[in-house]
Amino acid sequence: MTDTRKTRLDGLAVSLILICCVIWGLNQVIVKMTLPVVPPLMQGALRSALAAVLVGLWARHRGIGLLQPDGVNRAGVIAGALFALEFCCVYWGLQYTSASRAIVFLYLAPFIVALGMPFISASERLRPTQIAGLCLAFGALALAFRDGLVGPASQPSRQWLGDCLSVVAAAFWGLTTLWIRATPLATATPERTLFLQLAVSAPIMALASVLAGEPLPQLASALAWGSLGYQSAVIAFASYLTWFWLLRHYPATRVSAFTFLTPVLGLVAGVVLLDESLSVPMLIGLFGVAAGLWLVNRR
DSSP, X not given: OOOOOOSSOOHHHHHHHHHHHHHHHHHHHHHHHHTTTSOHHHHHHHHHHHHHHHHHHHHHHHTOOSSOSSSHHHHHHHHHHHHHHHHHHHHHHTTTSXXXXXXXXXXXHHHHHHHHHHHHOGGGOOOHHHHHHHHHHHHHHXXXXXXXHHSOXXXXXXXXXXXXXXXXXXXXXXXXXXXXXXXXXXXXXXXXXXXXXXXXXXXXXXXXXXXXXXXXXOTTSHHHHHHHHHIIIXXXXXXXXXXHHHHHHSOHHHHHHGGGHHHHHHHHHHHHHHOOOOOHHHHHHHHHHHHHHHHHHOO
């Protein structure tokens, strides 16, 4: 593995990002199915803890040191705290606003990355056409979730609180990406970056679960272990390890822009797996996101 950073996305990068987006889109369905047996914050805590063990075993197999005294650990602690705060805001926000509104606000994160990256790397400053591509992708995403945005909220008097928490979660997501690029984590191995983030976020989310008064998880359930196994091994271990490898080798702004596909692909997963209806705004949104990504990444 080299430290050479490429200036644009190649076929390998696009393929890996698309796989990650499909996996993350399925994650919403898996989490929703598991809520009856494992509450959301505890799901996040257990997922991080189990994935940290997997990363540790993988790193040991490859001979990669995870806790070397070189300054990376301190940056990793902050990255893990940002990661945990992001998910705490997402889960708490969903108590007051709809999932559709939360998803749209959460995907303000690529704009935060786009605004912050020029201060870290001047080569990642976006041109006007690329900014237009980001705006097009976000507008298409909002269109795909139009019904949830204009529909009645479960608790409309507190909907503003859920929306605000979703925006704060987007800020933490974007700041996590910027922090990784601006600190020694940028040159650390993906295994080390991910391990530090998981190891720090697990106890924070577990504490948040206790403070929120969540019920104890029903770990005797086959659904609980199947879901946690998938979330830990496939999402938090394999896909996040791939994500941090991408952030190390490719422009963070262009990589982050592709995350607009995640919620739209989640809608498609709902159509395929949950027999939900496929609407015209969803199709238009999917093509709009694709067009926006083309503008961001075209030569």
